[in-house]
Amino acid sequence: MTKDKQHIILKTENLAIGYKSKDSNNVVASNINIELEQGKLVGLIGANGIGKSTLLKTLTKVQNPLQGDVYLNNQDISKYSALELAKVLSLVLTEPIASKNLSVFELVALGRQPYTNWIGNLSKHDIAIVNNALEQTNISELKQKKCFELSDGQLQKVMISRALAQDTDLIILDEPTTHLDMYHKAYILKLLQRLAKDTGKTILFSSHEIDLAIQLCDTLIVMTETEVVSDEPCNLISKGTFNALFPEDLISFDKITGRFKVNK
Amino acid sequence: MAFIALIVLVLLCFFINISLGSLSIPNKAIFNILLGNNENISWHHIIIDYRLPKAVTAIIVGSGLGVSGLMMQTLFRNPLAGPFVLGITSGASLGVAIITMGASILGGTLLGILASKWSIVIAATFGSFLVLLVVLIVSTRVRDSMAILIIGLMFGSISTAVVNVLSYFSSAEELQQYFFWGFGSLGNLSWNEVFILFLIYAIGLLFSLTSVKTLNTLLLGENYAISLGLNIKKSRFIIIIATSLLAGTITAFTGPIAFIGLAIPHITRQVFNTSNHKILLPAVFLSGAIVMLICDSISQLPNSDYTLPINAITSLVGAPVVIWLLVRKRKMVF
Structure with a gap:
């Protein structure tokens, strides 16, 4: 018996993101292939400046992809009208x-x-x-x-x-826990987890709260210098993906506790 | 409830406005004239051909400028915005300045023919719509509304500069004529002119009415508004068109009436304590009419032969009210 494949809400194919300038493309990240299933809480983590915001902007059609496609409910998002998109995708912004x-x-x-x-x-x-x-x-x-x-x-x-x-089927939040104290950070993410489960909506958020995200998310999208990986948190831990997240001179990831530690 | 009170107030101010003037006419006679009964011929003439069109103009000006000020404040998310931030008045002033002061520099004897009332209206309309056209072209190109705000201000500076240059070379009479236009005046319109003003004003109001939902969405900020399916460029276009029709035409006919467009939305927000445009828009409409009728009644200096410039009165009456409201509530509602 294989597990029933959940309905895929959002899918990217060979997506390259970045900015177009006059003579060359400034590629922030490329070869992104992610699938978000219905009713899942998905965290997007990565260092500052790695391109989390650019990815979210591309997924929400604020910005066009340099290459590849984004599919929302099996339809290319470039084919959605603004109003149609508003009925399948809602946002929580930092502004x-x-x-x-x-x-x-x-x-x-x-x-x-x-x-x-x-x-x-x-x-x-x-x-x-x-x-x-x-x-x-x-x-x-x-x-x-x-x-x-x-x-x-x-x-x-x-x-x-x-x-x-x-x-909407998909809710995307840009750093929903900034400016919040520790309790409220946990509260908000826990709330998102419950909402994804109860309402069957897919919830994608970017965050710097890696500890909390590992504990609460069904799937994590990790952006590193070299690649964009998407998997269940425990698989990512055993693959050692988190070590590639930051330069190793200051902090390193401890597989056993699932946390980052400051190097002594 | 509050709306019924406002409507009653409008009617009351309307009647008070008509009953006051340099010549004192008994209230009973005014009622008779309004109901179409025969009365003293000169009284009839004063009421029907002078005071009545003036009161109607006051309502149009107050409500129109108030509504366009409200739309600008919401669109630009800026409490200092008013109907004239787009450079509409600057454009109108420039048009009028060229007609009144430029004629002698440009062509000499044309002045007498050009500086009639209609030519001033046409020049003001032409000037404001020219500026508007540029702003509209810009608005379809830029993503951020703030850029439009700055561009409007720049147009203001340019036309002020040109007006300064023109006035430097002008005669005293020409200068006076230009400054008289700048004082603003509600009383110079015949029924024909009021009718044309009303027609364009009605179209402008219709556009504003269709923008109510857009304006409410914009309360979240532009990025949220876009995520709610709002076509930001189209909505901005419609709001700017509505403002220009209202403020541009009013300025062309009555001169630049200061302050109403800035102050009325603030007063209404404080009184109604809401940002919902479904309430604000009609409330601003009615309050604008009331304040303008009151200001006009005061500027008449009842039973005297003098009339004060309406522009001075709107600021003298309006500014203290806004200050008082802000100080009393200690919190600016925006």
């Missing part, structure tokens, strides 16, 4: 929202924009989805608060809730 005078409910309800009519009226169905998204992220009691009254941790939950309300 602060423009107006913090919105109430939590209003902000989460903005996630319904791709589905609402020309003036943005919420149907009963929309309101039910928004309330559900608030419950799933445990922020129902914050509903009427204004966003400027919230802590960073609460605001991050609100942004995740907004992405849930957008009701």
Whole structure:
């Protein structure tokens, strides 16, 4: 008996990412072949400047690939219209929202924009989805608060809730744990793990919290100087992939504890 | 509820505005005239052909500038933005400056023919739409809205510089004519002109109405808005068109009315304590009309022969209100 192959939400084929300049292409990473399955929590880790953001921008169609293709639900993302894409892919970005005078409910309800009519009226169905998204992220009691009254941790939950309300197969978060204390870092990632399991959505996030990511993710995408590997965390540990993550002069990966240690 | 109160206030201010003027006319007579009954002929003439079009113009100007200011503040995520950040007034001023002051430099005797009211309206329209055209072309090329803001400011500087050069070479009468336009005036419009103004204003309002959802999405910031399926360039295009139709035409007909476009959105946000444009847009519309009617009533200096420049009054009345609201609430709602 082989395990049923889960539905593949996102797939890249021979993807090369980077920036086009006048006479040459500045390739950040190439030969990227990853597959994200439905209902999985996937972490994207790598050193600063290795190209995590460029990869996320390419996967979310903010930036075009230099080579290769990105498939979302078996369709090339370059063929999606902006509105179609908004119904299968939602984002949580690092940038602060423009107006913090919105109430939590209003902000989460903005996630319904791709589905609402020309003036943005919420149907009963929309309101039910928004309330559900608030419950799933445990922020129902914050509903009427204004966003400027919230802590960073609460605001991050609100942004995740907004992405849930957008009701997409894939949610991509760019460093969702920055600015948070240790407890809230764990809280947010644990929340993402539960959401992936409960809602069957695929959740991809970039992070520097390697310890937490190893413990919580179903799959990890590791970007190193030479390659982009995607596998289950324990396989990556036994393959020794994490050692290639950083220069070895300062820190090294301990296979037994699954943590990085400062060299003495 | 609040909206009903605002609508009642608009009607009240509308009536007060009509009832006040250099000549005191009894309220009963005004009612009779408005209802179409016969009254004193000269009173009838003052009310129907002067005060009524002026009050209607005040409503158009206040609501139109308020709404376009609101759209600019949201689009540029900048509380200092107003309807004129795109360089619309600068363009209009330049057009008027060329007509009033440039004629003697360029052609000599053309001035008398050129500087009629319609030619000023046309010059202002032409100037503002020329600037707008450039801004629109730019807006389809750049990704960041901030670039548009800076470009608008640059146009402002350029046209101010050209106006300065022109005024340096102009006669005192020409200068005076230009400055009178700069004071702003609601009272010079005939019914024909009000009708044309209203037509373009209505189209501008229609565009703003279709932008309500877009404006709400933009509250998240442009990148989030794009991820929600918003076509940012198209939406920006529509918002800029709406603003130019409203602010450009109003400026062409009444001169550059300062402050309303900047202040009304702030006052409304503070009072309604919301950023939702489904509430803000109609609220700004009504508050703009109210404030403009009040400012115009004050500038009439009732029962005197003098009329103060409307531009001075809007700032004198508006600025303290904004300051008071900000200090009282201690928190700027934006």
